[in-house]
Amino acid sequence: MRRPPLSVGFLVALLAAATFGMSGAFVKPLLESGWSPVAAVTVRALTGGIVLLPFALFAVRGRWRAVWRGRWRILGMATIGVAGTQVLYFAAIQRIAVSTAILVEYLAPILLVAFVWVRSRRTPKPVVLVGSVVAVAGLVLVVSPSGDQPFDAIGLALAIAAMVGCAVFYVIAARPSDGLPPVALACGGLLIGGLALAAVGATGLLPFTVRLTDVALLGTAVPWWVPVLVVGVFATAIAYASSITATEILGSRLASFTGLLEVVAATLYAWLLLGESLQPLQLLGGVLILGGIAFVRAEKADRALTEPGPLPEAGAPESRDVPSHSTTPVGPARGSESPRT
Structure with missing residues (x-):
């Protein structure tokens, strides 16, 4: 079975970014009315999990062994990709500026590139390094981090931890599926993650x-x-569901770079729905992010065209970016195999 083309994965990733970006504009009114961040995220996760539940049950019918084999992947998605990352992010924005926290968190793609660089001991291709710099520059312009708050080491540490959690989300999503449908992984992660967040709220920690x-x-x-x-x-x-599907096609690195469009989408929604101003530099930042993604995608497409033979299946080890334990070197790409905020 051949892997879907990158163009399909990119379109699904665009859908994920466009829908993920809606959360801020619609959650903000809840927060302003008195909802706490943890409560809003808990209800969000549980609602999403319940919506996906019938689709997940239909997708896994007769394949419960795949669910059992993927239990650690589901648990990792729930505790880190859903609950942990969001709790860390909301804890960070209680101490530092929201724009600073989200900028730090969305450095996750750079973390994935650096991780592969260190683990494989092979310098990424220039096109990847250029794409990383361009994308980060665009992200800075879109977010426009505030400098009017004093330095807070704890807040910064929490934001860095959220960045790691965001990277782990893409790592988990890009792991070989082994028969586990993406919708089942998303559903299980949301339901278990929502319950974990509810438990955190019940303890009074947040x-x-x-x-x-x-x-x-x-x-x-x-x-x-x-x-x-x-x-x-x-x-x-x-x-x-769409983010996990896209990541299985694109891999963690390219999917994480495409995920930067969530910041652009969130800014546009805030402008359209909340009346928050959109500055020319933010529009330029969105263009730079697209440019950075184009650089990274170009390297990915080049690998697909130059490597002989048919493409491996979406979940095959050869499609991972982290080198396998074989002696054949694998070019640096995605990561090791998402809150999301």
Whole structure:
């Protein structure tokens, strides 16, 4: 079975970025009405998991052994890709600027490139290094980190930990599926992750507050469950399922670079739905991010064209970016095999 072309994976990754980016614009009204971040993320994860549950059950019918084989992958997605990363991110923004925290977290693609560089002891191709620099420059312009807050070592450490969690999300998503459907991985990760977040809230380590009142959205008052449903269905269920699917096709490195478009999408949604201003430099940053992705994708496509023989299956070890234990060197690419925030 041949792996789907990169163009298909790229389109699915665009869908993931577009839907993931909706979360901020629709969660912000909940937070402003009195919801705590952990409560909002918990409801988001559980709603998304419940929406995906019938599709996951249909996808795994008769293949429960695949679920059992993938139990550690599901658990890793739940604890790190869903719960851990989001808790660390929200803990970070309680101490440092949101723009600074998200900038640090979305350095995850660079972390993946560096990890492969160190592990394989092979310098990435110039096109990858150029793409990394261009993408980070674009990310800085889009986020425009604030410099009006004092240095907070704990907040920065939490943001760095969230960056590691974001990288691990892509690592887990790009692992060989071994028969586990992407929708099942997303569903299991969201449900277990949501329950883990609820447990964190119950311990009192982070505030857990819910306000079942109307919220302000699009210039009018709407019931609290409207943004919850939008975030749960689109920014969580569809977003996680499509992101995992795209990562299995593209690999962790290219998918993580494409994931930078989530920041661009979030900025556009905030402009359209919340009236937050969009500056020319932010538009330039979005163009630079696209340019960086194009550089990284060009290297990926070049490998596919120059390597002899048919492409391996999406989950085959040869498609991973981290070198296998064989003596044949593998070019640096994705990572080792996502909250997401």
